[in-house]
Amino acid sequence: MKDCISQGRTIPDELVAPMRDSAALLADAPALRARLEKDGYLFLRNALDRDEVAAARREVFQRLAEVGEIAPPAEAGVFTGASRRRETVDDLGRFWRSVSEGPALRRVSHGSRLAAIMEKVFGEAAVPFDFLYLRAGSVGRATGLHCDYPFFTRAHERVCTVWIPIGDVPVTDGPVVVVEGSHRFADLVEATRGFDVVRDAPRRADLGIHPIDFARQRGTRLLTADFRAGDLALFGMFTIHGALDNHSPIGRVRLSCDVRWQPASLPVDARYFGPLPAGTTGAGYAELNGAKPLTEPWHIR
Numbered sequence: 001m002k003d004c005i006s007q008g009r010t011i012p013d014e015l016v017a018p019m020r021d022s023a024a025l026l027a028d029a030p031a032l033r034a035r036l037e038k039d040g041y042l043f044l045r046n047a048l049d050r051d052e053v054a055a056a057r058r059e060v061f062q063r064l065a066e067v068g069e070i071a072p073p074a075e076a077g078v079f080t081g082a083s084r085r086r087e088t089v090d091d092l093g094r095f096w097r098s099v100s101e102g103p104a105l106r107r108v109s110h111g112s113r114l115a116a117i118m119e120k121v122f123g124e125a126a127v128p129f130d131f132l133y134l135r136a137g138s139v140g141r142a143t144g145l146h147c148d149y150p151f152f153t154r155a156h157e158r159v160c161t162v163w164i165p166i167g168d169v170p171v172t173d174g175p176v177v178v179v180e181g182s183h184r185f186a187d188l189v190e191a192t193r194g195f196d197v198v199r200d201a202p203r204r205a206d207l208g209i210h211p212i213d214f215a216r217q218r219g220t221r222l223l224t225a226d227f228r229a230g231d232l233a234l235f236g237m238f239t240i241h242g243a244l245d246n247h248s249p250i251g252r253v254r255l256s257c258d259v260r261w262q263p264a265s266l267p268v269d270a271r272y273f274g275p276l277p278a279g280t281t282g283a284g285y286a287e288l289n290g291a292k293p294l295t296e297p298w299h300i301r
Contacts, residue, residue, distance in 0.1 A: 003172050004224060005245040006211045007142055011222060015215045019043035019178065019223045019233065029120040036121065040183030041235040043225060047117060048164070050230040052107050057167040057229070057255060059104040064136060069294045070253065077167065077253045079138045083293035093286025100134045100257075100285060108164060109259045114232075118261040121160060121234065125264040131277040131285075137174055137254040138294045143243035144206035145179065145214060147188075150197040151205070151280050152260050153237055155269045159262045162234045165227040166255040173254040174246030176233055177224040179215065182240035189238050198281060211242060253294065 001018060004011040023045045025032040036042050054075070061074040068084035070077060089095040099105075108114070110128045118126035129152075152159050169175045182188070197205045207214060215222050224244060225231070235241060246254045260272065271278045281287045289298045 001171060001224070003170075003247075004177075004222070005247055006177070006222070006242075007144075007245065009210065009212055011212055015212060015221055017180070017221045017223055019225045021045045023047055026117065026120065029123065032120055033123060036234075036236070040181065040239040041178045041223070041233060042121070043233050044117070044231065046228070046230045047232050048108060048113055048230045052104070052111070052113075053164075053166060053229040055104040056102070056108045059102045060099060060134065060136070060166060060255060061253075063099045063102070064253075064294070067293075075167075077255055079251050079253050079294055081251075081295075083295045085293040091286075092291045093284050096134070096288060096291035097285040100132045100290070105132075105134070105166070105257070108166070109162075109257055114162065114261075118160070118162070122158070122261075122263045126261045127264045127268075129260040129262075129268075129272040129277075130274060131272040131279055132257055132259050133288060134257045134290050135255070136290055136294060137243070137246050137256075137298075139246050139248055139251055141243075141254070141298055142174060142245045143298075145209070145211050145240050145242040146206040147182075147192060147238050147240050148260075149192050149237040150195045150200070152269065152272070154196065154271075155267045156262070157237055158266060159237055159260050160234050161237075161258050161260055162232055163258045164232045164256060165229065166257060167229050169227040169254055169256060171224055171226055171244060172246075173248045173252055174244045175224055175227050175254070175256070177211065177222050177242055177244050178233070178235060179211075179218070179240040180221045180223050182218075182220070183236060183238045185218065185240070188240070192238065206242075207240070
């Protein structure tokens with residue numbers, strides 16, 4: 001795959017590969033679950049309604065256009081290079097919660113179509129976390145390698161992360177990248193089990209190593225895709241993943257969200273549920289990168 005850049009370095013051809021599309025297995029739930037167990041992730045091409053995804057994209061980018069961050073037409077998602085968010089918004093966390101709770105976006109992230117998929121994944125009825133991680137990544141943004149266990153497993157480990165591109169996200173725009181076979185790296189799994197990113201601070205949540213170097217050390221590959229509206233990827237709590245660099249040649253913002261789902265029969269982590277979820281740290285939506293103006297730097301999450 002060409003044009004895959006991670007933290008400023010072009011990923012060599014032998015270390016990057018396309019994700020395997022498992023959409024054909026949606027008609028066979030046991031086979032779908034077996035594929036997830038084997039690969040540690042599922043890539044489902046065209047699993048969601050493209051029109052609903054397009055509506056969510058318009059809804060989010062229009063809100064960002066109103067604070068001067070997205071140029072018209074809003075759905076193109078091109079960054080202006082400026083922001084009036086701090087000048088026009090009284091509470092950045094409350095603003096981002098309102099964007100993250102937009103009805104068009106929630107029809108994608110919390111709707112019946114995804115619920116039906118997750119029921120097949122878990123083999124029983126599933127529920128989404130109310131707290132949504134909406135990410136608008138401008139050029140230069142990336143996310144280091146990590147797994148989600150330290151953030152979302154206080155109640156149990158049967159949680160899946162669903163990563164949804166809100167519109168087309170080619171590799172130039174910095175989509176999700178998964179480390180092939182990483183859910184079976186026993187030494188890392190055991191070192192992670194029991195770690196809570198809040199309770200065990202200041203232990204870092206990311207691996208602290210460049211993805212290229214990590215792939216070489218482990219003899220594995222980095223998997224990604226040219227994502228299109230309607231696609232999704234999902235993975236469990238021990239699968240190591242991150243995001244490629246956004247180096248869009250036209251300055252397009254990568255818009256995506258990730259939402260966690262779990263079996264409805266299991267207890268929930270109260271931090272992520274309810275009308276005003278506290279989030280990982282207790283700061284609510286203010287803790288997220290998305291709450292910051294697009295002109296300001298990200299932290300790992």
